[in-house]
Amino acid sequence: MSTVDKTNLMPTKGAIRIEDVVKIYDPEGTAVMAVDHCSIDIPAGEICMIVGPSGCGKTTLLNTIAGFHGLTSGHIYLDDEILCGPGKEKAEPGSDRIVVFQNGALFPWKTNLENIAFGPMMEGKLSKGEIYQKARKMMVDAGLEGTEDAYPGEVSSGLRRRVEIVRALMNEPKVLLFDEPYRALDSLTKSVMHEALLEIYYKNKVTIFFITHDLEEAIFLGHRLIIMSSRPCKPKKIVEVDIPHPRDYSVLTSPRFREIMNEAKSVVNEEARKAFEAGEKEG
Amino acid sequence: MNINKLKSNFSMRAAFRGLIAIIIFIAIWEFGARSLDLIGYRVPFIGLIPPPTAVLDSWAGLVVDPSYWQSWYMSFMRVFTGFLVAMVVGIPLGLYMAVNRTFYGIAFPSFEILRPIPPLAWVPASIIFWPTQEMSIAFVTFLGAFYTIVINVLGGAKSINRQYLQAAQSMGASQADIFRRIILPATLPSIVVGSAVGMGITWEVVVAAEMISGGGSGGAGGGLGFFIWSSYVGGSYEQIIVGMISIGIAGYISSELLRKLGGRFTPWLKTR
Numbered sequence: 445m446s447t448v449d450k451t452n453l454m455p456t457k458g459a460i461r462i463e464d465v466v467k468i469y470d471p472e473g474t475a476v477m478a479v480d481h482c483s484i485d486i487p488a489g490e491i492c493m494i495v496g497p498s499g500c501g502k503t504t505l506l507n508t509i510a511g512f513h514g515l516t517s518g519h520i521y522l523d524d525e526i527l528c529g530p531g532k533e534k535a536e537p538g539s540d541r542i543v544v545f546q547n548g549a550l551f552p553w554k555t556n557l558e559n560i561a562f563g564p565m566m567e568g569k570l571s572k573g574e575i576y577q578k579a580r581k582m583m584v585d586a587g588l589e590g591t592e593d594a595y596p597g598e599v600s601s602g603l604r605r606r607v608e609i610v611r612a613l614m615n616e617p618k619v620l621l622f623d624e625p626y627r628a629l630d631s632l633t634k635s636v637m638h639e640a641l642l643e644i645y646y647k648n649k650v651t652i653f654f655i656t657h658d659l660e661e662a663i664f665l666g667h668r669l670i671i672m673s674s675r676p677c678k679p680k681k682i683v684e685v686d687i688p689h690p691r692d693y694s695v696l697t698s699p700r701f702r703e704i705m706n707e708a709k710s711v712v713n714e715e716a717r718k719a720f721e722a723g724e725k726e727g
Numbered sequence: 728m729n730i731n732k733l734k735s736n737f738s739m740r741a742a743f744r745g746l747i748a749i750i751i752f753i754a755i756w757e758f759g760a761r762s763l764d765l766i767g768y769r770v771p772f773i774g775l776i777p778p779p780t781a782v783l784d785s786w787a788g789l790v791v792d793p794s795y796w797q798s799w800y801m802s803f804m805r806v807f808t809g810f811l812v813a814m815v816v817g818i819p820l821g822l823y824m825a826v827n828r829t830f831y832g833i834a835f836p837s838f839e840i841l842r843p844i845p846p847l848a849w850v851p852a853s854i855i856f857w858p859t860q861e862m863s864i865a866f867v868t869f870l871g872a873f874y875t876i877v878i879n880v881l882g883g884a885k886s887i888n889r890q891y892l893q894a895a896q897s898m899g900a901s902q903a904d905i906f907r908r909i910i911l912p913a914t915l916p917s918i919v920v921g922s923a924v925g926m927g928i929t930w931e932v933v934v935a936a937e938m939i940s941g942g943g944s945g946g947a948g949g950g951l952g953f954f955i956w957s958s959y960v961g962g963s964y965e966q967i968i969v970g971m972i973s974i975g976i977a978g979y980i981s982s983e984l985l986r987k988l989g990g991r992f993t994p995w996l997k998t999r
């Protein structure tokens with residue numbers, strides 16, 4: 445008997461289209477332009493890595509997709525359905541787009557299991573028993589067995605990030621929005637998290653919009669890198685990572701990985717320098 | 728040897744040290760207070776205080792006296808009434824100020840003007856305003872805890888990590904869910920802290936208010952504060968100290984109860 449290898453099958457739902465998006469903070473006052481006529485097309489099931497200098501506007505872009513704030517002009521579509529655009533400045537936050545935050549946003553007063561069950565409990569489609577059963581199973585699958593009744597503050601930061609991803613997946617989102625989730629982790633934990641994330645991704649294909657500063661992380665995980673310009677942010681260069689999935693850590697030493705790294709590095713460094721110089725002028 | 732044994736050894740030793748310190752303190756006090764008889768010279772300050780043995784003696788007489796326990800009961804009742812009302816009024820007020828900007832704009836300035844007025848400054852006004860003496864004491868006691876609780880709840884609810892709210896919203900939580908499942912539990916630690924501080928202030932205030940407002944008819948219903956005051960007026964210095972220690976014990980019992988209760992409401996904090 446043969447099992448179907450699903451690792452390269454893509455889902456049909458979850459394409460994100462960002463069209464000409466502009467975001468200006470405080471337009472009547474200081475008017476900080478964070479995003480400038482930015483267009484990105486992300487096919488369903490792609491891992492799209494967003495790389496760019498500090499303060500360029502990456503989080504701003506993610507927040508407009510999530511619906512945490514509005515945009516100034518432009519459109520964002522999810523599967524040809526408009527999330528926000530003229531006449532609807534702010535997208536409605538919803539369980540089809542779940543954010544995994546930079547500093548983590550697990551509820552400290554709920555146990556890991558209760559955190560993971562939170563989304564479905566709010567949706568109210570399943571009974572409590574069914575939800576907890578599903579949550580337990582997801583935790584076992586993600587190697588979180590035994591931490592169900594611990595509070596997030598009682599487990600390591602690596603495990604916490606994993607709990608948070610499982611919590612996100614429980615909502616069966618079409619898109620996962622990551623805002624530098626592994627920034628605070630040491631490199632050893634990080635590499636474990638990367639492989640765990642890919643493993644989870646191969647089992648539950650969703651579109652991933654992933655912000656990072658770390659080029660190695662970006663190339664290891666992503667189908668594509670979108671390198672952003674310094675503020676206001678817009679795509680400066682798109683790098684295809686033509687290393688086939690599924691990947692493991694051996695690709696880090698492959699010659700192709702080095703080539704892509706060098707290609708990306710020169711662009712990123714140039715933008716980082718611009719951002720730094722702009723910062724010096726302002727300061 | 729395992730870690731738990733080490734830990735319990737350690738806390739045993741800490742308790743032992745505490746006990747030794749108390750014994751030494753009492754010994755010095757006893758010696759100082761009897762210094763005139765013992766060495767023919769009155770040690771300054773301590774020499775004027777009744778010795779612990781005399782205090783104990785007086786206390787032994789009091790524990791069988793129902794009016795002494797009546798004082799305990801009166802003070803406890805006032806503290807808990809004032810404190811409970813402060814919680815019942817203060818927590819919703821703080822939360823509502825935190826979530827409703829309009830209400831915050833209306834209520835906060837008045838609140839901030841009233842807050843610096845010490846509760847004891849309210850004593851004369853509340854004696855005039857409230858029909859009974861009991862109510863005026865209860866009111867002043869209430870004020871003692873009220874401001875602290877409101878300020879803590881407000882601060883706690885306002886400083887909630889915004890990402891908790893965003894995460895909950897993304898996962899489909901309604902406004903009511905967000906209030907009940909995010910804002911309330913996220914504010915609980917501040918509520919517990921505010922209550923603990925408020926409880927301390929309540930004891931300070933109740934004792935002072937009882938001293939100022941007198942004992943009422945017969946003096947039996949005056950509480951621990953009045954107990955100290957009437958001991959002073961009656962010249963029984965041993966009883967003053969009995970009263971002081973009683974308040975210390977009463978305050979400790981209240982705080983300990985509150986800590987236990989608070990810990991039960993915020994189980995996720997105990998591992999930090």
Ligand SMILES: Nc1ncnc2c1ncn2[C@@H]1O[C@H](COP(=O)(O)OP(=O)(O)OP(=O)(O)O)[C@@H](O)[C@H]1O
Binds near residue numbers: 469476478
């Ligand atoms: N609410 C706001 N009001 C005004 N300006 C803001 C606001 N939020 C962000 N900004 C500004 O917009 C710019 C982009 O911020 P953003 O957080 O999106 O950058 P980022 O790329 O995510 O940075 P980082 O890599 O440091 O996370 C910054 O200059 C920031 O100061």
Ligand SMILES: [Mg+2]
Binds near residue numbers: 503504
């Ligand atoms: Mg950011």
